[in-house]
Amino acid sequence: QQQVKQSPQSLIVQKGGISIINCAYENTAFDYFPWYQQFPGKGPALLIAIRPDVSEKKEGRFTISFNKSAKQFSLHIMDSQPGDSATYFCAGRCYNAGNNRKLIWGLGTSLAVNP
Amino acid sequence: GAGVSQTPSNKVTEKGKYVELRCDPISGHTALYWYRQSLGQGPEFLIYFQGTGAADDSGLPNDRFFAVRPEGSVSTLKIQRTERGDSAVYLCASSLRGLSEAFFGQGTRLTVV
Numbered sequence: 001q002q003q004v005k006q007s008p009q010s011l012i013v014q015k016g017g018i019s020i021i022n023c024a025y026e027n028t029a030f031d032y033f034p035w036y037q038q039f040p041g042k043g044p045a046l047l048i049a050i051r052p053d054v055s056e057k058k059e060g061r062f063t064i065s066f067n068k069s070a071k072q073f074s075l076h077i078m079d080s081q082p083g084d085s086a087t088y089f090c091a092g093r094c095y096n097a098g099n100n101r102k103l104i105w106g107l108g109t110s111l112a113v114n115p
Numbered sequence: 116g117a118g119v120s121q122t123p124s125n126k127v128t129e130k131g132k133y134v135e136l137r138c139d140p141i142s143g144h145t146a147l148y149w150y151r152q153s154l155g156q157g158p159e160f161l162i163y164f165q166g167t168g169a170a171d172d173s174g175l176p177n178d179r180f181f182a183v184r185p186e187g188s189v190s191t192l193k194i195q196r197t198e199r200g201d202s203a204v205y206l207c208a209s210s211l212r213g214l215s216e217a218f219f220g221q222g223t224r225l226t227v228v
Contacts (some may be wrong), residue, residue, distance in 0.1 A: 004157075006157075034216075041221065042221050042222075043119070043206055043208075043219030043220050043221045043222050044158065044206070044219050045219065046216050046217075046218075049216075089157050089158075091157070100163040100165075100170055100171035102148065102160040102163060102174070103150075103158070103160065104160075105157030105158050105159070106157050107155070107156055107157050108155070108156070108157055
């Protein structure tokens with residue numbers, strides 16, 4: 001059962017444009033929503049994260065918008081650059097047995113920024 | 116080390132063979148996770164260690180999969196009687212505590228032929 005749904009699957013943006021990736025979740029027990037960036041052959045790296053009591057978080061060119069009532073959140077990349085070309089994953093963190101804060105991941109969005 | 120280190124980076128094995136994948140977490144990180152990432156998918160949770168003990172192994176797909184962390188640092192994921200469906204990238208992550216950011220290694224790409 002996919003608890004975090006991510007769209008689009010792939011995205012092409014011109015340099016300088018805005019990249020927008022959307023996620024929706026079902027599990028109300030999630031307490032933390034990170035976005036990860038993954039380059040080919042590398043492990044995921046945390047990009048930015050938000051907690052459900054905040055509606056927006058901005059770090060440089062990256063912004064998360066969070067809508068708790070709709071159970072949706074999105075990543076906006078302003079002034080997109082070719083170096084931003086990567087796969088982006090949204091995730092939700094939930095509490096499990098043994099103090100396990102495991103992440104439930106979306107399927108990923110492959111972003112290509114054309115020069 | 117500076118980051119999470121996983122070895123080998125690539126492993127090709129024949130169906131039915133046994134494999135071990137190693138994870139060396141960031142020094143001092145007590146929490147360690149194993150995830151599996153298939154092509155075109157997000158990572159899927161396998162097992163979580165807090166210290167030496169497997170606090171949550173609910174993600175292990177079957178009894179062919181086993182992981183240990185005997186001294187609370189390095190962890191080894193063991194797969195017996197490998198099947199072609201086990202082919203994936205196996206990711207390891209560690210964090211200072213369960214609530215803090217998890218840092219990922221570069222993964223081990225396992226190919227079962």
